[in-house]
Amino acid sequence: MNLLRKGIAICLHLWTSRPVLTTLAVLAACTAIFMFIEWRQGRSWRRYFTRAVLTDLEYAIFYIGGFFAAIWYPLFRLFDYLVRTSGFQSFALLAPFHPAVHIVAFMVVTDFAEYWKHRWMHASPRLWPFHSIHHSQQTMTLLTSYRFHFVDEIFNNVIRFAIGLIVGIPAAAFLWLTALMTIYQSIQHSDLGWSFGPLDRILVSSRFHNVHHSAEPRHFLRNFGLLFSVWDLIFGTAVLRAERPARYGIDDPVVPPSFVSQFFFPWRRNRREAHAPEILVDAAYK
Numbered sequence: 001m002n003l004l005r006k007g008i009a010i011c012l013h014l015w016t017s018r019p020v021l022t023t024l025a026v027l028a029a030c031t032a033i034f035m036f037i038e039w040r041q042g043r044s045w046r047r048y049f050t051r052a053v054l055t056d057l058e059y060a061i062f063y064i065g066g067f068f069a070a071i072w073y074p075l076f077r078l079f080d081y082l083v084r085t086s087g088f089q090s091f092a093l094l095a096p097f098h099p100a101v102h103i104v105a106f107m108v109v110t111d112f113a114e115y116w117k118h119r120w121m122h123a124s125p126r127l128w129p130f131h132s133i134h135h136s137q138q139t140m141t142l143l144t145s146y147r148f149h150f151v152d153e154i155f156n157n158v159i160r161f162a163i164g165l166i167v168g169i170p171a172a173a174f175l176w177l178t179a180l181m182t183i184y185q186s187i188q189h190s191d192l193g194w195s196f197g198p199l200d201r202i203l204v205s206s207r208f209h210n211v212h213h214s215a216e217p218r219h220f221l222r223n224f225g226l227l228f229s230v231w232d233l234i235f236g237t238a239v240l241r242a243e244r245p246a247r248y249g250i251d252d253p254v255v256p257p258s259f260v261s262q263f264f265f266p267w268r269r270n271r272r273e274a275h276a277p278e279i280l281v282d283a284a285y286k
């Protein structure tokens with residue numbers, strides 16, 4: 001009973017804390033703005049009121065509301081300790097340089113590592129079921145940016161924290177960059193069809209990332225970049241100036257619709273395929 005009371009108290013404290021309330025307010029405001037823009041482009045706002053988008057909302061609550069932090073608590077505590085004791089200056093390879101250099105170096109190195117991590121998630125038969133959760137959404141909205149299996153997200157966090165510690169970035173800058181990146185990825189996942197024109201060769205626009213989610217075979221395994229599209233250009237995986245995809249999502253694997261079943265899906269899928277290894281990943285995703 002005591003444990004239950006304690007749990008409820010922690011939840012109440014968290015859900016009335018400023019960071020959670022601010023994030024929820026920003027998310028609600030962005031959702032309203034994007035719904036309006038999409039409505040002006042002739043797209044129905046009704047597509048937000050579907051089972052699939054509700055699942056994305058459950059992912060948002062999972063990440064914003066502290067449930068994700070609870071799952072990766074041991075790692076979270078370790079990173080939290082390192083940040084508090086060193087302020088992301090453990091190795092501080094760029095110590096002689098201005099903090100702005102640290103921030104730019106952190107963004108470039110992290111994005112480069114995440115580009116390759118992303119390609120790995122698509123290439124590995126064992127990891128693809130985890131990342132396929134993100135690609136299973138057929139209705140792209142800003143909430144799709146939260147639809148990540150927690151294992152996928154733990155990989156991202158380990159990369160960001162490790163590079164933050166090696167490069168040496170001010171802790172406050174790390175938090176701001178994380179917040180800005182969250183908003184930026186919300187724009188990328190909205191079905192706005194926005195392109196940055198010539199800047200699409202450097203930065204990932206909504207149009208550029210929409211191609212990565214396209215269900216058309218000619219778009220498979222393209223546009224892996226998160227912040228910078230330049231990696232895709234260098235390594236030959238870029239599709240620029242593409243039409244807005246007609247359809248989003250994947251055919252294989254068939255991902256269950258609910259948050260809870262998706263939580264266990266990758267392990268179930270891998271266990272099942274271990275007994276039938278001939279078709280683990282669709283040929284297009286190898």
Ligand SMILES: [Zn+2]
Nearest residue numbers: 118122131212
């Ligand atoms: Zn992907």
Ligand SMILES: [Zn+2]
Nearest residue numbers: 134189209213
């Ligand atoms: Zn995406």
